[in-house]
Amino acid sequence: MTIQAAYYTGHKTFTLEEKDDPAPGPGEVQIRVAFVGICGTDIHVYHGNMDARVGSHRVIGHEMSGTVSALGEGVTGVAVGDRVVVRPLDHCGQCPACQAGYTHICHKLKFLGLDTDGALQEHWNVPAHTIHKLPADMSLETAAMIEPLAVAVHDVRRARLQTGETALVIGGGPIGMLIAMVAKHVGANVILSEINPNRLRLAGEMGFTGLNPREGDVAAQVTEITGTKGADVVFEVSGTQPGVDLMTAAAATRGRICMVAIHAQKAQVDLFRFFWRELEMVGARVYEAEDYDRAIRMIADGLPVNRLITDRHPLGAVQQAFEALEGNATAMKTLIRVEETA
Ligand SMILES: [Zn+2]
Numbered sequence: 438m439t440i441q442a443a444y445y446t447g448h449k450t451f452t453l454e455e456k457d458d459p460a461p462g463p464g465e466v467q468i469r470v471a472f473v474g475i476c477g478t479d480i481h482v483y484h485g486n487m488d489a490r491v492g493s494h495r496v497i498g499h500e501m502s503g504t505v506s507a508l509g510e511g512v513t514g515v516a517v518g519d520r521v522v523v524r525p526l527d528h529c530g531q532c533p534a535c536q537a538g539y540t541h542i543c544h545k546l547k548f549l550g551l552d553t554d555g556a557l558q559e560h561w562n563v564p565a566h567t568i569h570k571l572p573a574d575m576s577l578e579t580a581a582m583i584e585p586l587a588v589a590v591h592d593v594r595r596a597r598l599q600t601g602e603t604a605l606v607i608g609g610g611p612i613g614m615l616i617a618m619v620a621k622h623v624g625a626n627v628i629l630s631e632i633n634p635n636r637l638r639l640a641g642e643m644g645f646t647g648l649n650p651r652e653g654d655v656a657a658q659v660t661e662i663t664g665t666k667g668a669d670v671v672f673e674v675s676g677t678q679p680g681v682d683l684m685t686a687a688a689a690t691r692g693r694i695c696m697v698a699i700h701a702q703k704a705q706v707d708l709f710r711f712f713w714r715e716l717e718m719v720g721a722r723v724y725e726a727e728d729y730d731r732a733i734r735m736i737a738d739g740l741p742v743n744r745l746i747t748d749r750h751p752l753g754a755v756q757q758a759f760e761a762l763e764g765n766a767t768a769m770k771t772l773i774r775v776e777e778t779a
Pocket residue numbers: 476477478499500584585
């Protein structure tokens with residue numbers, strides 16, 4: 438038997454191929470993939486920025502949902518037919534990070550769907566320890582949002598955001614928007630800085646105060662909104678120098694800054710402001726198991742994550758799905774439907 442898989446083959450190209458359907462190995466679970474979300478990381482792959490890491494024949498995709506279709510030897514606690522999502526991290530268990538309990542930032546971390554083949558295929562074999570089961574009434578389409586939501590949950594947890602605090606989110610893409618949603622869920626007042634008018638409109642509809650840096654001084658506006666105090670917590674999600682300038686300028690005395698964005702270049706940071714206001718900065722990378730558990734509970738409690746799903750394409754149209762994202766000002770989250778092509 439063979440299955441269909443979408444391979445990234447370099448040069449902004451995906452190739453649909455028939456491949457063997459290997460049985461899950463010992464300790465592995467096979468999932469019939471239902472939906473796969475396209476992540477910012479996947480777009481980086483598409484643009485060729487990660488060729489050194491992924492090579493030129495790789496099935497990508499890690500934001501997914503599906504149904505267990507087979508179990509490898511020795512797998513317990515999960516059954517064929519269970520509806521699941523995958524926490525796409527495989528750790529070594531030996532390094533200092535793993536030994537300290539921080540397996541999600543293992544020094545030899547394998548990210549499934551980048552360092553190994555991912556979810557853009559009809560069947561995906563993954564280590565059983567990466568599986569999280571879904572509540573019976575959660576749709577598989579909504580469940581594809583759990584992975585990016587877990588990122589946001591981890592960020593908010595790392596920042597120790599409390600009820601009644603003011604959170605400033607710099608950057609209103611899918612992760613920024615999800616951080617804002619989680620921040621509101623924990624009872625914070627949420628301000629979102631973003632230049633895209635479509636995203637600012639969505640922010641307004643979701644109950645966040647949207648501010649556009651192209652139309653005014655966001656730090657001054659945050660200072661005014663908070664009665665000269667500034668933001669208790671700032672999430673830097675933009676990955677830009679203006680974002681880094683804003684994070685220190687808008688932070689309250691003893692404010693916490695959470696670094697979410699991947700800054701490929703060394704940014705200039707206002708260290709005087711750090712000293713002067715006794716600021717604190719934490720890094721936040723991917724998620725831990727408890728972030729997945731919380732994300733699943735939040736969606737079950739009605740967090741409206743489906744509002745971010747703007748586009749849907751079948752597996753056979755992965756190429757078109759990525760092309761449609763180029764310079765697209767209205768797209769937020771694109772989902773690939775895999776199951777239908779089975
Ligand atoms: Zn992702």
